[in-house]
Amino acid sequence: MNSAVATVGKKKTRITQSIVLIGIIVAICAVTSIVNPRFLRIQNIINIFQQISILGIVACGIGMLLVAGQIDISVGSQISLMGVIIGMVIEKLVGKPIPGVQAWQAALAIPLAVVATLVLGFLMGLLNGIVVIKSRAASFIITLGFMTAYHGAALLTSGGYGYSLYGHFELLGRGRVLNIIPIPILFFLGVVLITYLVLKYFRYGRFLYAIGGNRKAAYVSGINTNRITIIAYVVTGMCSALAALILISRVGSATATTGDAYGLDALAGVIVGGVALSGGRGNALNIFLGVMLIGLISNALIIMTIDPYMRDVIIGLIIIIAVTIAQYTSERE
Amino acid sequence: MASGEVLGAIKISKSYPGVQALESIDFELRAGEVQALVGQNGAGKSTFIEIISGALRPDSGQIMVEGRAYPYLEPSKSIELGIQTVHQENQLVEELSVAENIYLFDLPGNRLGLVNYAQCQKAAGALLAELGIQVPAGRKMTQLTFIEKKLVSIAKAFSRQAKVLILDEPTASLDEKGKNVLFDIIRQNTGKGLGVIYISHNLGEIFEVCDRVTVFKDGKKVATHAVAEISMNTVVQEMIGRTTSSLYAREGGKAGTAAGAALEVEDFSREGVVDHVSFDVRPGEIFGIGGLVGAGRTELARMIFGLDPKDSGRLLLRGKDITPASPFDAIQKGIGYLTEDRKDSGLILGRPIFENVSLARLAKSLRLLLDLGRERGETGDISRQLDIKTPSLEQRVINLSGGNQQKVVLAKWLFAGSEVLIFDEPTVGVDVGAKSEIYRMMENLARQGKVIIMISSDNPELVAVCDRVGIMRDRKLVVVLEGEQISEENILRYSMGVGERD
Structure with missing residues (x-):
């Protein structure tokens, strides 16, 4: 009897990928702190985390979707639309001079805005998922359509103007626990932790990998591939909802484009984190590191007083390099 | 009729890793003749045609077109020289x-x-x-x-301009009228000097329309005969060849005819795909399904497993109705299907062995959380039982050999508790050693009371392994062979419809 099945795990690919990311992050930190020592101050580090919190929440949703071999590029417009709804609800109910606001209005507005956002996030995810499945078309194309539609809906809702929260609803985006740790960071870390647990310890996460790895084989193995996929879109929509709430709370106002950049930036983070576009690969740690890298680059450029417009150029190049490297390594296998 | 050579091949060879697809083929097509190319699945006909039409390059040898020698042809060059191909699928x-x-x-x-x-x-x-x-x-x-x-x-x-016409299974989708139009076209144009290579499994047609027939077997040319001087029987004999050594010997001999039915497959049908197929699988036996590629075997298996829709069909396991509505339902009811193409629909290639093994069982369970420790232990046990050779359960399936990959698929279904196992071409791309291991496993599983169905295009394999073999032709189950009747010759005869005619 050949007992060749050893129990010792060999996690070569994942560790090397994470290590490369950590290496790059350390290198950027080193260079930046030499150029400007203020980079390493606690306050700046907290800043960086705060800046990537929203991005990270969105990235976790997209990341899980990508693991299942799907993509949703409408996420940015989803956030903008929900942002406008939040702004509208709050401005309509409690906006304008504070003395004129009745107590019931103030008590109602924020819960209403929160519930409306979560419901809307749920519904947009559900709609995206169902249409992607039923149309049998590429998810990129379908969600491209939704991106435009949600953008239009946001413009319609805002009437072309923005809404201001007049200082209401500040806690979620600007509050700090113990006066030190910003609340968004806690949500961010919480979502990353949940993503980690789902992908590693839940049957659902296992099915995401299976579907992303080989949809046909997953179906033949008895997995309800359609349902799992639709749920992944819903989860992404819910992550967008949470991101929208934190974003609008932090910014204090909402226009039809407030959240637009988050969709593609989050996607960039996920891809840089080594989640394969073809599906079946990726994990929460790498999504976290990918987002870190994107956030760090933005911060480092500011700290080093480089033209902030350079940021997009650099991030674009990084995506291209990351995908190219991933392509070559997977081909070699 | 002109009689010069329009197309020839001199010692053409082509090999793939582990397979000699063509070995030193000499071939000659004369102007004005229709020459049939016959052989079992995998005999090398397609490879040869692809070389002539320029889709593949031979490793060695020469292609002769009107007296000029070419080491290989590009598709465009081949067309320019007047070699036109009509493929089986419409393009x-x-x-x-x-x-x-x-x-x-x-x-x-x-x-x-x-x-x-x-x-x-x-x-x-x-x-x-x-x-x-x-x-x-x-x-x-x-x-x-x-x-x-x-x-x-x-x-x-x-x-x-066509000097050579290659027809690959041209009548597969034609009715009588269409066939007559085609045969008229062939006769008209061969009269003008066109040479035709006619690939078909239908010996009746070949004897009707062809002048000569060339038999391929295992990548070699057996012979070329004038149709007028040979019988269908001889052609069938040559396609089979002389198999000297037995491929595999069953440990406990064949199960023979135990009474009753463990599994009853009743009237599975979908228009144009599978035509009212029924058969029983007896306790302890391995039931084979033979036939030509395209006869409807895989389609039948997919229906039995609930993958494809059906017009009718019932599945009874020891008298109990287990007709599945979907793969999920099939797994609940104890059916497992090892698909024809394990890379396409059997395995998550990029994921580790243990994840692949536990997948169907997980799909069956209702638990929210994974029990990673137990999963590791149990998938390890079953991997050891099936002797899957790997340094670790974390190994991604893509890195395993064909035989070990097939064992992973089998492990998946056993781990899910399948009582009925349908093996669809289980040993394609599997080396000889692993082949007999897989046969041995099937034999043991049958003895343990599992219902084993094996679809195969490898006729020696059906002969060696199965207790009974059903043959499908043109979407129907035409015969079930038993005992001494199970021979390569009979399988091939019934597959091609020669049996009844002679």
Whole structure:
């Protein structure tokens, strides 16, 4: 009897990928702190985390979707639309001079805005998922359509103007626990932790990998591939909802484009984190590191007083390099 | 009739890793003749055709076209030399008209470089009329029937100068009328010196329309005969060849005929796909399903497993109805299906062994959380039982050999508690050693009371392993062979429909 099945795990690919990311992050930190020592101050580090919190929440949703071999590029417009709804609800109910606001209005507005956002996030995810499945078309194309539609809906809702929260609803985006740790960071870390647990310890996460790895084989193995996929879109929509709430709370106002950049930036983070576009690969740690890298680059450029417009150029190049490297390594296998 | 050689091959060889697809093939096609190419699945016919039509390059040897030698041909070169191929699957552009399809690579233009549709249609109309094909040249492909499309692809082959016409299973989708049109076209044009290579599994047709027949077996040419001087029986014999050593010997001998039915497959049918198939699998036996590729075997298996829709069909396991509505349902009811192409639909190649093994069982369970420790232990146990050779359960399946991959698929279904196991071409791409391991496992599983069905195009394998073998032809189960009746010769006869005729 050949007992060749050893129990010792060999996690070569994942560790090397994470290590490369950590290496790059350390290198950027080193260079930046030499150029400007203020980079390493606690306050700046907290800043960086705060800046990537929203991005990270969105990235976790997209990341899980990508693991299942799907993509949703409408996420940015989803956030903008929900942002406008939040702004509208709050401005309509409690906006304008504070003395004129009745107590019931103030008590109602924020819960209403929160519930409306979560419901809307749920519904947009559900709609995206169902249409992607039923149309049998590429998810990129379908969600491209939704991106435009949600953008239009946001413009319609805002009437072309923005809404201001007049200082209401500040806690979620600007509050700090113990006066030190910003609340968004806690949500961010919480979502990353949940993503980690789902992908590693839940049957659902296992099915995401299976579907992303080989949809046909997953179906033949008895997995309800359609349902799992639709749920992944819903989860992404819910992550967008949470991101929208934190974003609008932090910014204090909402226009039809407030959240637009988050969709593609989050996607960039996920891809840089080594989640394969073809599906079946990726994990929460790498999504976290990918987002870190994107956030760090933005911060480092500011700290080093480089033209902030350079940021997009650099991030674009990084995506291209990351995908190219991933392509070559997977081909070699 | 002219009688010079229009196409020849001199010592053509082609090998793939682990397989000698063609070995030193000599071939000669004369002007004005129709020469059939026959052989079992995997005999090398397709590879040979692909080399002639330029899709593949041979490792060595030469292709002779009208006396000139070529080491290989590009597809465009082959066409330019007058070698036109009509493939088994239609390769037409559905959204274009008949005329545009016929002249797709050589659309007549006007002085501005624009397509001259009027001229194109006129030329196509004339060509179709000349060939006796009654299809309007201006019609869109999507409006044509299956048969009309086939005739258009034949017409297309004649749109360019054709010296050699290769027909790959040309009658597979044709009715009597279509066949007659095709045979007329062949007779007319061979009269003008066209050489035709005719690939078919239908010996009746070959004896009707061909002048000579060449038999391939295991990548070698067995012989070329004039059809008038040979019987169908001899051709069948040559296709099988003399198998000296037995492939595999069953440990406990064959189970024989135990009474009763463990599994009853009742009247599975879907129009145009599978035609009212019923059979029983007896306790302890391995039931084989043979037939030619395309006879409806895999389609039957997919229906039994609940993967594809069906018009009718019931599945009874020891008297209990277990007809599944979906793969999920099938797994709940204890059915497992090892698909024909394990890489395409059997395995998550990029994921570790243990994840693949536990997948179907997980799909069955209702637990939210994974029990990673237990999963590791149990998938490890079953992997050891099946002797899957790997340094670790974390190994991604893509890195395993074909035999070990197949064992992973089997482990998945055993781990899910399957009582009925359908093996579809289980040993394709599996080395000899692993093959007999897989047979041994099937044998043991049958002895343990599992219901084992094996679909195979490897006839020696069916003979060696199965207690009974059902043969499918043209979507029907035509016979169930038992005991001494199970021979390569009988399997092939019934597969091709020669058995009843002689």
